[in-house]
Amino acid sequence: MPFHRCAIHKDDGSTLASAVDINVVEVQRGDGSEWHGTMTVTHLAGLEAGRRYRIVLDDGRTGEFMVRRNTFAGGTDRAVAIQGMGPLR
Numbered sequence: 001m002p003f004h005r006c007a008i009h010k011d012d013g014s015t016l017a018s019a020v021d022i023n024v025v026e027v028q029r030g031d032g033s034e035w036h037g038t039m040t041v042t043h044l045a046g047l048e049a050g051r052r053y054r055i056v057l058d059d060g061r062t063g064e065f066m067v068r069r070n071t072f073a074g075g076t077d078r079a080v081a082i083q084g085m086g087p088l089r
Contacts, residue, residue: 006039008047009054016053017045024057026088035063035084042076052085063088 007018022039041047049067056062069081 005058007056008039008041008045009056011052011054016047017041020045022055022057024088033087035088036068037065037082037084039080039082040077041080043078045078045080047078047080055082057088061088 003021003023006020006022008016008020010016020039020041022037024035024037026033026035047053047067047070049070052064052066054062054064064085065082066085067080068083071079071081
């Protein structure tokens, strides 16, 4: 599971969060690859389940994702599970 830093952008191009820690899992399928991951963001990031966002990784790759689960367990950080919506390029 490679760990990265990333920036998250809304569909209007504005930056929602930057310098976010994320682990990305890429899985090869017969017809291409899929990806998903988990990121740690502060409760102020405002990521909503079911909404699409764009991620830009520290290695320059980018892709769209949807929030699957946004878990708040107290404190200021949240574990956010995401699902890639198309390729990570």
